Amino acid sequence: MRDSTSGKIILFGCGIMGHEVLERLGVDNVLCFCDNDISLHGTSRWEKDIVSLDYVKNNYNGFIILICARIDKTYNIACQLVENDIFNYCVYPIVEKYIQDYSTDQLLEFFHNKKLMEKMKMKFYQSKILELNSQLDYMKKHSDIKSLKPARGNLRKRQLALAELGEFVSNALTSSLNIKPFLCAGNLIGHVRHNGFIPWDDDLDFGLIRKDYELLWNYCMEQQDENGILTFNYKNKIEKLYFIAGHEGCSLSKEMEGYNTLSTEFFSFDYYREDYLFEDFKKDAKKIKVNACAFQTEEEKNNYLKEEIENNKYVVEKSRLLYYGFDNMGAAELYSKGKFIPEKVLFPLKKIEFEGRQFLIPNEPEEFLTYIYKDIWEFPDDTGIIKHNLASEE
Numbered sequence: 001m002r003d004s005t006s007g008k009i010i011l012f013g014c015g016i017m018g019h020e021v022l023e024r025l026g027v028d029n030v031l032c033f034c035d036n037d038i039s040l041h042g043t044s045r046w047e048k049d050i051v052s053l054d055y056v057k058n059n060y061n062g063f064i065i066l067i068c069a070r071i072d073k074t075y076n077i078a079c080q081l082v083e084n085d086i087f088n089y090c091v092y093p094i095v096e097k098y099i100q101d102y103s104t105d106q107l108l109e110f111f112h113n114k115k116l117m118e119k120m121k122m123k124f125y126q127s128k129i130l131e132l133n134s135q136l137d138y139m140k141k142h143s144d145i146k147s148l149k150p151a152r153g154n155l156r157k158r159q160l161a162l163a164e165l166g167e168f169v170s171n172a173l174t175s176s177l178n179i180k181p182f183l184c185a186g187n188l189i190g191h192v193r194h195n196g197f198i199p200w201d202d203d204l205d206f207g208l209i210r211k212d213y214e215l216l217w218n219y220c221m222e223q224q225d226e227n228g229i230l231t232f233n234y235k236n237k238i239e240k241l242y243f244i245a246g247h248e249g250c251s252l253s254k255e256m257e258g259y260n261t262l263s264t265e266f267f268s269f270d271y272y273r274e275d276y277l278f279e280d281f282k283k284d285a286k287k288i289k290v291n292a293c294a295f296q297t298e299e300e301k302n303n304y305l306k307e308e309i310e311n312n313k314y315v316v317e318k319s320r321l322l323y324y325g326f327d328n329m330g331a332a333e334l335y336s337k338g339k340f341i342p343e344k345v346l347f348p349l350k351k352i353e354f355e356g357r358q359f360l361i362p363n364e365p366e367e368f369l370t371y372i373y374k375d376i377w378e379f380p381d382d383t384g385i386i387k388h389n390l391a392s393e394e
Helices: 016-025 053-059 071-083 092-098 104-111 114-141 153-177 185-194 210-223 278-292 298-311 365-370
Strands: 009-012 030-034 048-051 064-067 089-091 204-209 229-234 237-246 249-256 260-272 321-324 350-354 357-361
Touching (some): 009 016, 016 030, 030 053, 071 089, 071 092, 089 114, 153 204, 153 229, 153 357, 185 204, 185 350, 185 365, 210 237, 237 298, 278 298
Parallel strands (some): 009 030, 009 064, 030 048, 204 260
Antiparallel strands (some): 229 237, 249 260, 350 357
């Protein structure tokens, strides 16, 4: 015997649009209304009960839900359904124009066509993406990136903990190995543009000249225990840090309850011969990046990169030009002026305050960044996206 509710549709929203859809589908083809207004639960309209989403979830799992609300409210309702693991839904304002002249039977066939409903949902989300992109573009045009507020909540706590760890690591390495890590990448942008972290940033990046980078690498490889842990001591403070020897850089990290892993990343910079064309450097960097992908393990990749750097006649111990090393896999794609960075832009390093901590940075920080980023004063494509998703502002 066929269930009397089989094939019926649930209408989410019992307002004017809900009534319009009820009239089009016919009372016998609608199971009930669902609505977020608590005061309506347990009542009825137009001969149909009004229930909560929880009731639908617990009693009518698998039924088609047709969202009947203004387009500006539909996205939140769709998200509410997805958060409750309900995916069998369609947005009426999106499909309305396609079904203007449909009969009742054609409407029912339309809404029970799963492939067609998936296509309609894609149109809905595409329209939402376009709307959000339009809003974001507007905000970018009418906002000043320099005036953005700092991060809040757990992300802000993580940033301050990173700054504290980074200052310790930098001082400990300078004291024990006589090497000088300097802020680079996003943290240098943060210093120049925001007087601290980029609001959505969640890691700490250091640059090291090749000889310093190799000193750090070799020291950590020799001193780490079987678990990859090293002990650092500076001014009577002791930290146990994990060393990771990656082929795109290395890192010293600390496990922190509540902040997951706090990581200080290190990236190499090499000097290059002054007759080395930058366009040839880019070609070589791209070729090396592709070839490195053929190796299976980090050790194999590291050995390959080390060999490429040692055998490249244009990589030298000292010159007036420098740039990221070939073991920075982003070197092939990074924006640049089409030129190497003049040594005088990086050296001598100078000390600044960053989030209440002391760090070294390039001699001409803003000029230094122009060799790597197109325009740090424009909103980037990743605005607001927390890179490693290890903390939120909640």
